[in-house]
Structures are given as C-alpha cells and as structure tokens.
Amino acid sequence: MAALAPSPDTASGIARELQANCERPFEDARAMPPRVYTSEAFLALEQREIFRKEWLCVGRASSLSNPGDYLTAHIDGQPVVVLRDEQGTLRGLSNVCLHRMSVLLEGRGNVRRIVCPYHAWNYALDGTLAGAPMMDRQPGFCKESYHLPSIRCDVWQGWIYVTLNADVPPVATQLDALTQLIEPYGMTDYVETFHEAHVWNTNWKILAENFMESYHLPMLHRATVGPHSRLDEMECPPGQPAFNYHWITKEASLPIGNAHPDNTRLQGHWRRTTALLAIYPTHLVTLTPGYFWYLLLQPRGVGQVEIQFGGGLSPEFINDPQAANYMATLKTLLDEVNAEDRRGVEAVFRGVHAPLAKPGNLSHLERPNYDFARYVAQRTATS
Structure with missing residues (x-):
C-alpha cells in the first residue's frame, strides 16, 4: 500500500513546500512560504536538524x-x-x-x-x-x-562556536572560503566594546533574512542610514554552503566606517568596503575597515528570538585618542537602526500569519535570502 503524502501542515509537508519553492532559479526566486515562519512543528524540525547539528x-x-x-x-x-x-x-x-x-x-x-x-x-x-x-x-x-x-x-577569527555534534568538521574548515575573503580585515584583532541581550517578537529566520539584504535600507532606515545607502553600490555574489555575504564599497558616513590612516593591512578599495556576513545558521556580522557589529540569534519558539547584540572597533581605532567618542557615536546610531529593524521584522511576523499572505519575487539584492532559504531547505529535507 502506498504511503500517504504528508499533510501540508506537518513539518515534512512544510519542508517539501520549501524545497519546491527553492527549486526555482534565482531569476524567478520567491520568498519562503509563510508556514516556514509560523509552524511549531517546523521549528522542532529546525532544532533537530540545524541547531543540534551545526556550529x-x-x-x-x-x-x-x-x-x-x-x-x-x-x-x-x-x-x-x-x-x-x-x-x-x-x-x-x-x-x-x-x-x-x-x-x-x-x-x-x-x-x-x-x-x-x-x-x-x-x-x-x-x-x-x-x-x-x-x-x-x-x-x-x-x-x-x-x-x-x-x-x-x-x-574562528576571534569568535567562539559550540556544537553538540561530535562529527561536524572544525569551524575553520567549514569557513575556509570566508577566511580567504575577509583576511585583509584582520577581524580576529577587533576589540568588542559593548554587548547586550534583547528579545524581539519575530521568527529567528525573519530577523536573519533582514540582516542579509540591504534592499530595505532606503525605506525602513530612511531616518538613519537610508539616505546614505546607494543600492547600486551593493554587490550580492552567490553564497557558499556555510555562509552568504554581500559588499558595499563607499565613503562611509561615519569616520570609523573607512580604514584608519594607521591601518596598513587594507589597500585600495578594501579601505572603503563593508562586508555583511551571514554565517549559518545564526551568526550575523557587519564588518567594516574600522568597526564591527553583530547579532547572534537563539529561537524562543516561533514568535520570539533572543538576540546577543555587540560590537567594537578595529585595533587602529581602539588606539585612537578619539576612540570613546567614535564608539559612542556608533552605538547611538546602531540603537536607532535596531529600533527600526525591530519594527520591520515584527511587522513581517504579524504579516506572515495573514490568511492571504503569499511569498513574492525576490529582488536581485536579495540573493543572500535565496541562498539562506536553500540552506534551510537542505537541512530540513525529508525523504
């Protein structure tokens, strides 16, 4: 007797819907289906197949x-x-x-x-x-x-990782390609100057996706960084199995966004390039020539995510006499940006529950979201 097809409301049914969605080529890519964000059963599948097995x-x-x-x-x-x-x-x-x-x-x-x-x-x-x-x-x-x-x-690069999986390869092995991409920054030596913990009312993947794309900057952040964000300056290359990333090369609105005069590691365009890194599943880093900030995510059910939020300066800016002022200015800006992001991602979480919610086409600037969706689909794949 043939096995019955899984109900679309089960974790396996949602996983198959996501897999089918991810089989589209990027040129016709769609956002992830709403139940990927709202289903407790799918979160349990994520916990088992992603969080218990990954770094x-x-x-x-x-x-x-x-x-x-x-x-x-x-x-x-x-x-x-x-x-x-x-x-x-x-x-x-x-x-x-x-x-x-x-x-x-x-x-x-x-x-x-x-x-x-x-x-x-x-x-x-x-x-x-x-x-x-x-x-x-x-x-x-x-x-x-x-x-x-x-x-x-x-x-890896000054970051601590933990896992329950005895068989997963070392972090450095998984992230070797990323190490090569960002080596000129010397992120290992960046110094953390602040750390906070928050809880937002959204699904962990909605927040992760928000970080991964800069398409939303001109609108959602129109009161802060939006006016300085030129979408035509952004590059979104295809991601790798363990991470995705995109670049912005520009004259920064904050002095610490570009390389310090004493920085001899970065040359040419690297002195003005910001890297936005999404290391799967939950490590999100904005790495600039002068500072970094990050989010670490831990789900608290489908509708809440615990956030570790921190940041700091490159060695040259730490040693600068104006370091305290630079960091205070950055922290004020990041707090305002986070408040805008929180409103945005909590609004999306309310929206994905709507009976008429339907995923639309992704922008070319949302290539990282497409790669992240394929990562989640691969990890939660059911036979």
Whole structure:
C-alpha cells in the first residue's frame, strides 16, 4: 500500500513546500512560504536538524580574557556555559548541575567556582566536582565520578562556536572560503566594546533574512542610514554552503566606517568596503575597515528570538585618542537602526500569519535570502 503524502501542515509537508519553492532559479526566486515562519512543528524540525547539528556562535573570545570569565547560551534545550579555565583554555560545558539538574550559571560574569544555586554543589573551572555539602554521609556517593559533560568548543577569527555534534568538521574548515575573503580585515584583532541581550517578537529566520539584504535600507532606515545607502553600490555574489555575504564599497558616513590612516593591512578599495556576513545558521556580522557589529540569534519558539547584540572597533581605532567618542557615536546610531529593524521584522511576523499572505519575487539584492532559504531547505529535507 502506498504511503500517504504528508499533510501540508506537518513539518515534512512544510519542508517539501520549501524545497519546491527553492527549486526555482534565482531569476524567478520567491520568498519562503509563510508556514516556514509560523509552524511549531517546523521549528522542532529546525532544532533537530540545524541547531543540534551545526556550529553555533555564542560570542567573542576576547570577552572571556581572565580565568573564570564565562558566558552562557542554549543549544535547543541544552544550557551551555563557555568559560576560561585556570590554564587559560576555553572550555564548553553542560550548564546543568549533576545533582538535581538545576541550571548553574546565568548570563555572563566571572566565578572562581561554578556553584549550583540550589544545593551548593560546586565545580572547578574544568568541570570536575569540587564540593558537595554533606554528601560524605552517603556511602554510595563518589565525588570523583562527577564531571560536567564537555561541549565541543572552537574559535574562528576571534569568535567562539559550540556544537553538540561530535562529527561536524572544525569551524575553520567549514569557513575556509570566508577566511580567504575577509583576511585583509584582520577581524580576529577587533576589540568588542559593548554587548547586550534583547528579545524581539519575530521568527529567528525573519530577523536573519533582514540582516542579509540591504534592499530595505532606503525605506525602513530612511531616518538613519537610508539616505546614505546607494543600492547600486551593493554587490550580492552567490553564497557558499556555510555562509552568504554581500559588499558595499563607499565613503562611509561615519569616520570609523573607512580604514584608519594607521591601518596598513587594507589597500585600495578594501579601505572603503563593508562586508555583511551571514554565517549559518545564526551568526550575523557587519564588518567594516574600522568597526564591527553583530547579532547572534537563539529561537524562543516561533514568535520570539533572543538576540546577543555587540560590537567594537578595529585595533587602529581602539588606539585612537578619539576612540570613546567614535564608539559612542556608533552605538547611538546602531540603537536607532535596531529600533527600526525591530519594527520591520515584527511587522513581517504579524504579516506572515495573514490568511492571504503569499511569498513574492525576490529582488536581485536579495540573493543572500535565496541562498539562506536553500540552506534551510537542505537541512530540513525529508525523504
């Protein structure tokens, strides 16, 4: 008896609809179908096939410069902590106590030991159990048998990545082509000067797609960067399996948007070129000759996304006497731009629920969105 076709409302049905949509050539490409953004079942499929299997960026290594410095994140339902141990090594660990399974650490900070807030079981920075109050009265308890499970942790260009997948190739291997593209910038040495966490009411992919294209700049950002955005200056080459990107070469509206006079790494047009990088699935970076800013995304259901938002300066601008003023001006602008983006992506999330919502043709400036859709389709493909 032939197997029944999956319902269009199931994750597999939505995945097939997306795959069919992505089979169009780019010249006739469409936006992703609405249910890709609204279906809880499809998000569960994404969590299983993307978030549990891919490298996920969680922050800058320079933010964990001292022993005991840590940051926290989630991989689907798995709380993770990344910290600098006493030997200066970055470690990824499960952020769940081995006693009654409380989450151990929240946010970012510095600790001498990882202390459970529930019963005070505490762990050394390498994850070994260092103390467990009164447990010596239990004959079956063996402290040496407890060690927080390790999480794979890797660093690329100054960024920390984690994964639950033991078999995925190293980050540098996956991003070798991107390393070659952006090598002149020297992004590893850029210094983070601010970090914030936010939650927006939209689907994670809508926010990712918003970052990937500059077609919306003249309209959505008409009160900020829109008047300085010339669409004819933008190049959107075909993406790669692990990332997409586009370029803008221009005289920047902010002094730090172009290379500092002391910058000897960048030559010619590179001194005026901004790279917008989307590293799948959730690492988004605007890299200019003088500064960078980024978003890291973690879904909270289909309708909310947790955002790690940060940025900083290139080494030459960090050493400039006006560094503080430059960064303050940039942060003010980015806050205004983010407010505009939030209104835009939350409006899109409301719109994709409409009964008459239908995906339209993509612009030639939305090539990154086309490549991202094909990435999601490939990862969620069902037989």
